[in-house]
Amino acid sequence: MAPAIELLLLALVSQALAAPASWSSSLGAVVTIPAIETHVPRGTEPGAAPTLVNSATTGITTHGPYSGTPTTTGAEQATATLATEILPKPNPTATYYNTNGKLTQPQPMPYMPAGGVGTNGTLPVYMVQSDFDYESIALGLHQEYIELDLFHYGLEIFSEQDFLDAGLTVEDRNLIQYMAIQEAGHATLLTNMLGETAPKQCTYDYPFTTVREFLDFNVKLTRWGESGNWGFISHLDSKEVATLLVQAEAIEARQQAIFRQLLGLHPMPIWFAPGIPQSWHWTLLSQYISSCPKNNTRLVWQNFPNLNVVNQPNVNRYVNTSLINANTTEKWEIVGDRTGDPSDSRIPEDESCVHQNTTGYNCGPAISRDRYNPVSFPGRQVNLTWDEPGKAVGPNNSYVTSTTAGEPAFVAWVSQLNLTYTELTVTGSNCGFTYQPATEVFETDPAVNGTVFIALTDSDIYVTPFNLTMINPHVRALGLYQSG
Known part of the structure; x- marks a missing residue:
């Protein structure tokens, strides 16, 4: 079942990317559009997408309850824990209030309101930070x-x-x-x-x-x-x-x-x-x-x-x-x-x-x-x-x-x-x-x-x-x- 699905998906992608330049419409007229033959880049070809960490279409794991002996028990812990629970406290930054719907601060650029996170031009890093x-x-x-x-x-x-x-x-x-x-x-x-x-x-x-x-x-x-x-x-x-x-x-x-x-x-x-x-x-x-x-x-x-x-x-x-x-x-x-x-x-x-x-x-x-x-x-x-x-x-x-x-x-x-x-x-x-x-x-x-x-x-x-x-x-x- 899975290999067939993979072939089906690849076939659909190929058809979509290499569509014919003309075909007959329901009214009988021939419709022509500009097109070039192309394909999805794979492997080491320029522009190829990153590989998957697991196969998308094959390979289920084994199943059933665990019967071995654990070598480690309990959740991961740091070297210290600061308190038994985190107590609530006032939020000192909750001060913004707009009384008339007008902008309250200068705009950093046209059509951009002040504020927001990650809006100051700093280049994004798509990795965990804590x-x-x-x-x-x-x-x-x-x-x-x-x-x-x-x-x-x-x-x-x-x-x-x-x-x-x-x-x-x-x-x-x-x-x-x-x-x-x-x-x-x-x-x-x-x-x-x-x-x-x-x-x-x-x-x-x-x-x-x-x-x-x-x-x-x-x-x-x-x-x-x-x-x-x-x-x-x-x-x-x-x-x-x-x-x-x-x-x-x-x-x-x-x-x-x-x-x-x-x-x-x-x-x-x-x-x-x-x-x-x-x-x-x-x-x-x-x-x-x-x-x-x-x-x-x-x-x-x-x-x-x-x-x-x-x-x-x-x-x-x-x-x-x-x-x-x-x-x-x-x-x-x-x-x-x-x-x-x-x-x-x-x-x-x-x-x-x-x-x-x-x-x-x-x-x-x-x-x-x-x-x-x-x-x-x-x-x-x-x-x-x-x-x-x-x-x-x-x-x-x-x-x-x-x-x-x-x-x-x-x-x-x-x-x-x-x-x-x-x-x-x-x-x-x-x-x-x-x-x-x-x-x-x-x-x-x-x-x-x-x-x-x-x-x-x-x-x-x-x-x-x-x-x-x-x-x-x-x-x-x-x-x-x-x-x-």
Whole structure:
């Protein structure tokens, strides 16, 4: 499959660059345009593009859980740590206020207002400029690598007939294949900005057994991948690096919407994409990395204990005679015990929404779907369990979950621009419940929609999208909630 796709892409490029000088239009007239025969420069030819760090079209890694003995444990640490948490302080630079919409300072050149970063003529350098930059981009690179492997892997283990049974065609498979090719470019970009110590491709342990579970897992994985990068981009010391990463993230956002469409969900049920701290991103991602090459660069980010939703809405369900649907799911209907695992799609045919042909109940692939019964709703009781810290996770089981938080008292819901707290009712050892909040971002826009990040916290400290990382010392466990 993969070599055929590569040949197809090369053929399309060749046709586009060596188009004939004339052809017949639909009206029968011959249309002629100036053209010269040309080709894409390759290898050592002048103007040839840089090579990729990994093949774009071939070579999935081995898969399965790690069974060896870790040689190193814990996150990367500096020689000293200055404090247990970073305390808030006033911002002395927040002084600009425009009273009339007119320019307040001289312009550095015509049609250019004063201010901005990187606008003084200094030549850009597209390399990381601090430990924060390096560790953030290294995390982003791990995300690109798992997507590169994952998209290929789903096409490798599921046949064309498997996709047809899920309502998807060969063209849909080709779309996923092309998204994998995009990831090779993203991985190359981030590697080049890190230098020779950039992390290398790892091996992975995936949870899905069906096409729909593969799609569901991609919906979740591309959400934490996109949100993880949005969370740190504006904090990077290197604005040049941030500029290029934004251009990659624009594609990641499209991928997230596409996987939702392939799963029969609304492609973009939110007005704003949320950003999350790097340690949240690493917690969710690292559970699916089985092993990495020897001496692969280690990361500094924290691994929080898992927070599991017992009654996670199952997007494969529809209303039947038992009144069971996505939002009334009461028991474990997740394929595993990791926070990003997909909903179980192997439910009885008469309870599945995949092949329902009635508007409002069909969840087969589509550009858009309306659900007459929503996936979840405000006020829904959400039942939770959470792990103790100290579990070996991540590449080579060499990272350990940890927390500095006290006893959990709240559930923090992070979606769009909002962080909303709800009270946690503890019902036993590492279990309890809360209720889905009814908050809005702006009027008519429910704050909780799509794939939402949830965290147990010991307090309800005030943080905003730009300083959300300050909540980390108060996080007891971390999870996902599929609200729509």
